[in-house]
Amino acid sequence: MAQVDPVFEAAPELEIAAWLNTPASLRLANLRGRVVVLHAFQMLCPGCVLHGVPQTQRIHDLFAHDEVQVIGLHTVFEHHEAMREASLKAFLHEFRVTFPVGIDRHANGDGMPLTMARYAMRGTPTLILIDRKGRLRAHRFGQAEDMAVGAQIAQLVAER
Amino acid sequence: MAQVDPVFEAAPELEIAAWLNTPASLRLANLRGRVVVLHAFQMLCPGCVLHGVPQTQRIHDLFAHDEVQVIGLHTVFEHHEAMREASLKAFLHEFRVTFPVGIDRHANGDGMPLTMARYAMRGTPTLILIDRKGRLRAHRFGQAEDMAVGAQIAQLVAER
Amino acid sequence: MAQVDPVFEAAPELEIAAWLNTPASLRLANLRGRVVVLHAFQMLCPGCVLHGVPQTQRIHDLFAHDEVQVIGLHTVFEHHEAMREASLKAFLHEFRVTFPVGIDRHANGDGMPLTMARYAMRGTPTLILIDRKGRLRAHRFGQAEDMAVGAQIAQLVAER
């Protein structure tokens, strides 16, 4: 009798207004076969600046890029005027962030951006893991420990 | 024969475009009798965000405000577009900075602001200590250790 | 054509004078099927106390014990009088170390203990990873980062 995989939810596609740190746009649909680490942050969120962003950079530095695609998602849902693209660019430069970052698109007005809403995120920082088949495998709001994050990503990498 | 105090340089006056976290403007000339701790920072300078600003907040929290006046000085000399007043306001709010902050004034154009130039600062973070008589007593670029900073301020407080 | 596994060295057996934090002795030979994390330390080695031992405790707390067996190895090669069993017991109690610890046996005299010599360890802390088949897969002297350690253990766990 055939082994049936557990059923996981498909990860919703990203809605990005602009990309930084990457020559080309990224789409989840094109990343099948790789593990995707999606880190939602705001450049003026202390938990992101002090913990989430440096942790995500460590993920980007540790794992092979043909196995694991790290994506930062700038999900501005407050202080919109304070975190425009020019400020984000300077932030990424000064804090030496080298992984691709997409600016989450707003439909209209200044509320929660589209990707953030699709994923029903509760705030920032949020860490989301998507497996090689494009399925949501982890969704964590707040701080996660490096060892557990490293182990969970490696486990997804090991799935063939 | 009379003991002569060492001669210290008078601290130049501040040139501030706008004040935050204070109901009234602050002038060094009006702060004689108090020790002044001047912390020059930029909201997107990692050494400021991770070290200098939290240390300055600890100074503000530790010392009596009628003995020690803490002043943040936002000395933007790069990425001007990225660190406008709206961004600074959000930064102070999110990082729970409660000491008064003055935005260092630019003469014209976008180079080094006026107070930063008057003090011949080399960059951010810079910590400056001014004694009860308005004289420059310490000027430090980069990170300083909490214990040494606490000791030096207490020493100035003890001078009557 | 058959896929041939890379050839790894078999991990040498432990030579233990006494066990702490475990009701029964542990032998690598009996641990086939599980990943073994071997942490060699000395209770008065600062790099062990400040980094290696707490990291090893985090490994013990994170991974399922039927998948990953954590073993501390007290490899005293200096200050022998200072790190007798009574001192080690108090150390483990005070620092809340709960993983099993074996005291590496000395042949005679006070030089390097037997297991440490068999593994050709260069000092403490040393972290050694042994796979489900009892083969040496990692040997690291000094500090390792949590994320990399978590990833490497998870990778070995994923091997079936």
Place this chain on the structure above:
Amino acid sequence: MAQVDPVFEAAPELEIAAWLNTPASLRLANLRGRVVVLHAFQMLCPGCVLHGVPQTQRIHDLFAHDEVQVIGLHTVFEHHEAMREASLKAFLHEFRVTFPVGIDRHANGDGMPLTMARYAMRGTPTLILIDRKGRLRAHRFGQAEDMAVGAQIAQLVAER
């Protein structure tokens, strides 16, 4: 009318079984004119190893030794067998402690040592500050912040 100093308690003399890191015994009675920083610790107390002892070393490194005398007091009140002099010596060597350390004397049996009892200490780490006149000025059980400690010592140094 004469200004009357507040009345502070005289600091009890130390009762030391053996001294380490100093060529000569130290007595509080001989240290009048200097501020004395007394740090009571146990070499297997995590709060001491991780916080108190390194902080005390920073005090020793920061202040002039003719103004501030730092003294470590090894107050063993538990696990006596585990923290004999040979173990303490190795600890001081490995953790690069260079300030003088006195081993608090036990009357008989293995309970609380004499100096610890005289000062009515509640445990370790405990930080005690004694002014130039030999009077108790601060007594703190647990962790103290570097900035506050530095300020308090500097304040006592400034008293003439």
